[in-house]
Amino acid sequence: MSEHFVHTHSAPPFRAELWRGMKTSLPLLIAFIPFGLLLGSQALQKGLSLGEVPLLTGLNFAGGSEFAAVGLWSTPPAIILLAGVTFLINSRHIIMSVALTPYLHQLPRKKALLLLFFMCDEIWALVLEDIQKDPKRRFSVGFYLGVTLCLYTSWVLFTFMGGCTGNMLGDLTRYGVDMAFPAVFIILLKSMWKGIRTALPWCVSLGVAIAVYRLFPGAWYVPAGTIAGIIVAWLTVRNV
């Protein structure tokens, strides 16, 4: 398979970019596959049907909120509660899409709105890292779709398979698999490092997020830390 692609140097850039996106996202499957299986099996235990699992993970496609929703699931489901918790957990996407928007302006509106449907944390982070590495700061549709193709299909597929097989993995944290997500984000932070001017806002984000996480229940630490960091960045960038 790989040889076939190695020799297609004359392939259109889109195809090469698609392939590059898929390759870049491949390591993330170490986390996506076991957590997908786990979510699917938990969903069935909580009363979702096998058909409803890929519907949830395919239409919502935000792992954190899906684990929360499955945890809160009842029959019949409490729709307002589920939608509210989903919003709270996924509100960080608002800031994420703000950060991505400057690079989307050359895309037709419809296309951008379609692409944003798939913008989960990991896709957003990989794509933004890719943009920041490019001297011309270009957004590559092919790369975005390649990452999406790999992560989206495996998430939907493996959550569904988890529903079919039930929990065969046991407690994933015993094996340390949950450390995969911080590892991904730490690597991405490393590539987003822009010298000392990034240090202060990031440290403030981290400090405030830790404090809020310790003091308040729920996911408030994400918006609190982020907003504190943005305020510091706003103040320091002004003085440059």
Next chain:
Amino acid sequence: MIQLPALLAILAMAFVTYLTRVTGYLLLARCKLSPRTLALMDIIPGCVLIAVIAPIFATGDPANLIGLVVTLLTATRFSLLPTMLCGIIATGLSRTLLG
């Protein structure tokens, strides 16, 4: 196979999630951003990422701490795959040995 109340709940969640993903774009797509705003946009993604993983830094659990330190140290030298593997193995091992 798919019950109507479950379908409605899933659609409500999907709608809310999609809304969070397009809000920033819908607000900003028509604006011309100043160089200063663009400079800010270089810093903001890191603020989000670091806030998302803050709980692991807040840990009091020694196994988590060992896992985190190994992950951080590996990340300074290596790429994604080796960092993930070292982080997972270190965390899993210390949980087994200490737990």
